[in-house]
Amino acid sequence: MAELAFFTGTMDCGKSTLALQMDHTHATRGRAGLLFTKHDRSGAAVLSSRLGLTKEALEVTDDLDFWEFVVSQVTNGRRVDYLICDEAQFYTPVQVEQLARLVDELGVDVFAFGITADFRTQLFPGSRRLIELADRTQQLQVQALCWCGKAATVNARVIDGVMVVEGEQVVVGDVAGADDEATPVVEYEMLCRRHYMRRMNASAARAQSLSPEVLPFDLDLCPLPGPGRTTT
Incomplete structure (x- = not known):
């Protein structure tokens, strides 16, 4: 039976790597498939993983x-x-419904990969519809980590080193270089819920720990990462 499967997790948990592996596995067993992506960090019509693996794909508009x-x-x-x-x-909710129709009426397997929530901890419309319609939703086992060493559950947006919680829902980050020095550098950082709520990304935590004005009870209980440091 064909299925609509949604593989999800935070950034850095290996979703795109698994997508490429699944394509390879099915292709080597004689199955024929199509690859789709949208707003990949490597540019249009490319499916890429953070491990450096890439493959041409169809860009979703x-x-x-x-x-x-x-x-x-x-x-x-x-x-x-x-x-x-x-x-x-x-993807749009309507596109997710189209994918479900392909499963039900044509018997095409659909393997979807994506994060559930944005940098404001709000569900993406496409992810919400996938959760509602998927035959199964699977959390990836590779757990991304916050700078403190705890499990990361939130994708935080960082602009020029400062975490932000307002702005457009879709802004591509983690790309190679900016067009000019005046262009803000947009990155995404995985944080645990505690540090997301405290607006404390790695740069902010490091700056706070070095400040002589910080009182002992203002310092976080989790140590900063560094050579020879361990977390508790």
Whole structure:
């Protein structure tokens, strides 16, 4: 039976790596698939992992109709057994419904990969619809870590080293270099809930620990990471 599966977790937990591995595994068993992605850090039409693995993919735009696209491929003689859909949090709810229809009516397996919540801890519309419709939702076992060593559960947005909690929901970060010195550097950092609520990313924690004005009870109980340091 075909299925709609949603693999999720924070950034840095290996979602794109697993997507590429699943494509490889199915392809080596003689199955034919299509790869999709959207807003990948490496640019358009590329599915990439933080380990350096990359593969060409089809870029998902807001006006892409998955149902019509796959039906046209099949009609023209192309075999489609499965879809790998990376960065699925950026898909529209309607597109997720189209993916579900492909599973139910054409028997195409759909493996979607994405994070659930944005830097404000609010669900992405695409992820919400996937959770509602998926035959199974699987949390990836590789756990990303906060700077303190605890399990990271929140994707924090950091601009020029400062954590922010306001702004557009979709801003691509962690890209190679800025266009010019005036362009803000947008990055994403994995934090535990405690440090997210305290607005304390690694840079802020380091600056606070070095400040002579910080009182003992203002310091976090978790030690800063560094050579020879361990966490408790």
